[in-house]
Amino acid sequence: MFTFFIVFIANLIIGILVGLSGVSGFLLPIIYVGFLGLPVHDSLALSFLAFMVAGVIGAYSYWKLKYMDLKLALYLSIGSLPGAFLGVQINVLxxxxxxxxxxxxxxxxAGLSILFKKNKDQPEIEAGANQSFILNRPVLTMLLGLLTAAICALTGAGGPILVVPLLASLGVNIRTAVGVGLLNSIIIAIPSIFGYFSYASIENIHLFILFSLVGTMIGILTGSRIVNKVPVEQLKIIIALITIISSVYMLGSLAFAG
Known part of the structure; x- marks a missing residue:
């Protein structure tokens, strides 16, 4: 029961952080694998389930705020479906x-990217007015979706941590990039969930799912309610430092174990 409590608390805290900053979902796999010692496939299955819930709630919120480019999200998602499936298969092999x-x-x-990235808002411009030629070519956009989804599904990243800075660098307004990234994370999560759950091996997986989903939903809703009361830039720095320290520790543990 203590393990389930940790799963709930981890999803609750990370859900709040995602609701506040749009990042940190990628910390879930490292908690499952590194600190709870769960198998990789089970950990990624549970993580992508949480990513899907976060994506649904977050994308809906950004759509209501009119920070959503559905055409861009559609082309990315067409490439993301086979890309996510490919990433799962590579991970299994x-x-x-x-x-x-x-x-x-x-x-x-990801932690280094958050720490050193300059988070300057772009001016509000007409959709597509300053976008790279890549995003104006459907085939190239779909290829971009395929590559990013494959990397995310393979490594356990939620999607926004890779897609958002990439879209922003290609001329998409940062808020719209977050909205599109959250919607795209749902598409990445769907084949990843089915793929990794088919290889799940831990007992009482239904309890892990229950505690994970409840923690994630409460966390996301809480974070979105208090987002205007928390200094987001300082929060991102804290997330980045925790991420870097945790990953370095786990890399060291993996090296000594080998």
Missing amino acids: ISETMAKLLLYLFVLL
């Missing part, structure tokens, strides 16, 4: 040690 190594390395890079 490689060894568990290699899967853990890729997970910890990606989380480390």
